[in-house]
Amino acid sequence: MQGDNLLATIEAIHAAGLDESLWPQALAATARTVGGNAATLEVFGKQTLRPTQMYSFGVPRHEEIAYLAQLAETNIRLPFVAEQPLDDMLWDFKIVDEGAMRRSPFYAEFLARMDMRYFVSGIVHKTADEFAAVCVHRSAKMGHIERDGIATLRALVPHVRQAFDVARRLKRSGDARDQLERTLDWLADGVALIRADGAVVYANDSLQAMARRNDGVHLRKHGFELADPAGQQKFAAALAAVLRLKIGELRHAPIADFIAARSSPGQPYLVSVRPLIAGPASAPASPHAVAIVFVRDPLARNPAATDTLRELFGLTEAEAVLAQALQSGMTLSEYARRRALSLNTVYTHLRRLREKTGCSRMPELIHKLNELRVPLRRY
Amino acid sequence: MATRDDLLATLESIHAAGLDEREWPAALSAVTHLLGAVAATFEEFAKTPLQHRAFHTFGLPPLRELEYVDQYIACSPRIPAGLTWRTGRVAWDYQILDEAAMRRDIFYSEFLPRCGLRYSIAAVLLHTPDEFTVVAAQRSAKQGHVDRGEIRLMRQLLPHLQQAYDVAARLRGNRSIGESLERTLDWLADGVALIGADGAVVYANESLHEIARDADGFRLKKSGIEFFDPQARQRFGAALAAVLRLKSGDVEHGGADFVAARSAHPQPYLVSVRPLLAARASPPASPHAAAIVFVRDPLTGGTAATGTLRELFGLTEAEAALAQALQSGVTLAEYARQRALSLNTVYTHLRRLREKTGCNRMAELIHRLNELRLPLRGD
Numbered sequence: 018m019q020g021d022n023l024l025a026t027i028e029a030i031h032a033a034g035l036d037e038s039l040w041p042q043a044l045a046a047t048a049r050t051v052g053g054n055a056a057t058l059e060v061f062g063k064q065t066l067r068p069t070q071m072y073s074f075g076v077p078r079h080e081e082i083a084y085l086a087q088l089a090e091t092n093i094r095l096p097f098v099a100e101q102p103l104d105d106m107l108w109d110f111k112i113v114d115e116g117a118m119r120r121s122p123f124y125a126e127f128l129a130r131m132d133m134r135y136f137v138s139g140i141v142h143k144t145a146d147e148f149a150a151v152c153v154h155r156s157a158k159m160g161h162i163e164r165d166g167i168a169t170l171r172a173l174v175p176h177v178r179q180a181f182d183v184a185r186r187l188k189r190s191g192d193a194r195d196q197l198e199r200t201l202d203w204l205a206d207g208v209a210l211i212r213a214d215g216a217v218v219y220a221n222d223s224l225q226a227m228a229r230r231n232d233g234v235h236l237r238k239h240g241f242e243l244a245d246p247a248g249q250q251k252f253a254a255a256l257a258a259v260l261r262l263k264i265g266e267l268r269h270a271p272i273a274d275f276i277a278a279r280s281s282p283g284q285p286y287l288v289s290v291r292p293l294i295a296g297p298a299s300a301p302a303s304p305h306a307v308a309i310v311f312v313r314d315p316l317a318r319n320p321a322a323t324d325t326l327r328e329l330f331g332l333t334e335a336e337a338v339l340a341q342a343l344q345s346g347m348t349l350s351e352y353a354r355r356r357a358l359s360l361n362t363v364y365t366h367l368r369r370l371r372e373k374t375g376c377s378r379m380p381e382l383i384h385k386l387n388e389l390r391v392p393l394r395r396y
Numbered sequence: 397m398a399t400r401d402d403l404l405a406t407l408e409s410i411h412a413a414g415l416d417e418r419e420w421p422a423a424l425s426a427v428t429h430l431l432g433a434v435a436a437t438f439e440e441f442a443k444t445p446l447q448h449r450a451f452h453t454f455g456l457p458p459l460r461e462l463e464y465v466d467q468y469i470a471c472s473p474r475i476p477a478g479l480t481w482r483t484g485r486v487a488w489d490y491q492i493l494d495e496a497a498m499r500r501d502i503f504y505s506e507f508l509p510r511c512g513l514r515y516s517i518a519a520v521l522l523h524t525p526d527e528f529t530v531v532a533a534q535r536s537a538k539q540g541h542v543d544r545g546e547i548r549l550m551r552q553l554l555p556h557l558q559q560a561y562d563v564a565a566r567l568r569g570n571r572s573i574g575e576s577l578e579r580t581l582d583w584l585a586d587g588v589a590l591i592g593a594d595g596a597v598v599y600a601n602e603s604l605h606e607i608a609r610d611a612d613g614f615r616l617k618k619s620g621i622e623f624f625d626p627q628a629r630q631r632f633g634a635a636l637a638a639v640l641r642l643k644s645g646d647v648e649h650g651g652a653d654f655v656a657a658r659s660a661h662p663q664p665y666l667v668s669v670r671p672l673l674a675a676r677a678s679p680p681a682s683p684h685a686a687a688i689v690f691v692r693d694p695l696t697g698g699t700a701a702t703g704t705l706r707e708l709f710g711l712t713e714a715e716a717a718l719a720q721a722l723q724s725g726v727t728l729a730e731y732a733r734q735r736a737l738s739l740n741t742v743y744t745h746l747r748r749l750r751e752k753t754g755c756n757r758m759a760e761l762i763h764r765l766n767e768l769r770l771p772l773r774g775d
Contacts, residue, residue: 031559179411190570197577306576315767346763379759387766388694
């Protein structure tokens with residue numbers, strides 16, 4: 018039944034808006050419903066009249082590549098499609114007659130070898146920079162498009178438009194999210210977004226790496242977990258406090274900073290929990306994150322880069338290396354031993370280091386060096 | 397009798413509501429007319445506890461809406477029945493109760509007549525352990541119970557209602573995570589900006605806005621970050637150019653750290669540039685960031701929270717305060733003067749501080765304290 022086909026086609030078109038790999042199927046349904054042997058959805062640059070994106074059904078892959086690479090240039094329909102109003106349909110006899118088709122290499126060679134000749138198209142998207150059109154193709158044998166086919170495509174175009182819009186918006190919001198995720202991936206500290214039920218909505222690269230080291234911080238299916246029982250208890254309490262917050266109380270949010278022992282000996286993690294109340298949707302089943310967890314691993318921190326130190330204070334390589342060692346808590350004699358330097362040499366480097374940084378006292382020097390630590394992963 | 401055009405127009409308005417929830421009343425109006433009803437509702441419930449997460453209506457007076465929400469869940473026999481229906485089910489009154497039972501039921505005999513309603517037909521868009529989302533058309537006593545044709549129409553609408561709901565959920569999911577990630581960046585003490593290929597600032601977190609407010613060393617403009625220090629400006633330009641030359645495989649290799657002098661204070665900013673390559677190609681229209689810039693202002697670095705220090709090492713308030721002062725570079729004599737303490741008292745605090753932290757040397761102590769500094773804003 019024609020009506021059911023049309024509805025199924027509309028459904029297929031909207032499905033493609035949610036998943037672009039379904040465009041060929043949607044275009045196949047479109048070609049069938051309108052009456053054609055192929056269908057395409059193409060996006061063009063307005064100035065260049067070149068396709069920038071293309072989905073198709075019934076176009077062999079190598080022909081599509083040839084078209085995208087150069088043959089689009091020979092497409093004599095394009096200038097007309099570019100001028101086609103949003104609510105208008107376009108077909109061959111509006112722009113060319115049979116004689117012109119025979120003379121055009123696009124019709125006589127390119128389309129002919131795919132057993133295509135006639136078309137009907139509708140405009141899907143139109144801005145100052147680009148436009149997109151959906152097009153159903155027919156073979157020479159099928160003949161020129163008839164009134165019914167035009168009417169059917171006209172009924173489908175608004176849905177292609179909506180699906181195209183959905184795809185663009187999903188992509189844009191997905192891209193914005195990707196950018197922020199990749200920004201957090203650069204941080205040296207671990208970051209996780211936590212849902213009301215404790216599940217982890219997002220964990221940055223540093224936190225995932227921390228969890229892989231299996232040293233007291235775990236990312237489990239049901240949530241973020243600390244091996245240290247005291248730490249875990251503090252975390253649970255902090256999350257519970259965040260959940261008790263009501264909208265508008267963010268300013269009075271409890272700020273929870275605590276330490277959590279690692280499984281191996283060594284300095285503990287520093288854990289911070291901060292509220293993240295996203296509007297009115299704080300119901301327990303809400304998919305939104307309600308809290309952020311930051312985890313600092315003191316053992317995984319970078320000292321100030323020697324480049325930065327050399328550049329800023331005009332240090333020599335030897336002086337910069339000493340600065341890094343001091344920063345990581347090494348004593349001078351340890352440093353001399355490891356580097357196989359005399360203590361005298363080390364004292365000389367230290368004196369110059371103090372002079373150049375303008376720090377006469379050691380604590381001041383360490384403080385200054387610490388300020389120059391990049392809080393990011395190395396590149 | 398509904399025509400094919402009515403059905404197509406209804407589908408279009410349903411998909412429009414998927415892209416913009418403000419369009420739900422218009423879509424529900426189309427559904428109402430298509431199904432020969434007086435009103436239609438879209439309801440999204442969280443299941444435990446059972447409560448509305450979203451509620452859109454057409455044809456119900458606004459005042460009644462509130463009453464509906466209050467009374468509906470409590471006494472409607474449709475709800476317990478609905479909670480047994482699976483995703484994709486289309487259901488109507490006679491499946492739940494007959495006319496005699498309706499006459500005995502408070503909801504049907506008292507509440508619904510006051511709204512001019514009696515019969516309904518519902519479509520379950522989604523039913524999971526967490527949520528239940530349903531669209532229903534409400535008919536008056538005069539319009540009568542739905543017939544076979546209307547049931548068929550509702551079945552035809554269902555996949556489209558589901559697609560529209562899916563679109564809305566995905567867009568909301570991306571937006572919600574995106575907002576959470578932005579708020580995560582707002583907690584950082586360091587300034588963070590996303591920079592487009594043309595140098596424009598696509599996004600800047602709160603700390604960067606705050607640091608820029610002093611116009612000391614750099615200015616934050618829409619067109620880009622402008623460093624006053626010519627050397628920093630040059631380094632920044634070179635770093636951005638290098639990042640732009642990168643190809644997708646090179647992400648790990650690009651980036652730069654440098655300092656930018658300020659006029660009001662000798663301690664410069666520490667600036668880091670990192671690449672932010674798109675995981676996938678983007679349409680030209682999307683506002684795309686190419687690089688991330690981190691700006692650390694050593695003056696707003698902050699110190700370890702006294703709470704954390706006290707808890708971690710069992711420090712007294714006085715000892716924790718001394719630890720903070722040492723960390724920010726204050727000498728013991730200065731500290732004694734500021735606090736109006738005798739140097740002897742300060743020495744005693746320092747001795748205990750050293751004992752409790754297990755750090756004999758001052759440099760080690762400062763280092764230890766620095767590790768406990770939060771990378772977060774001290775709100």
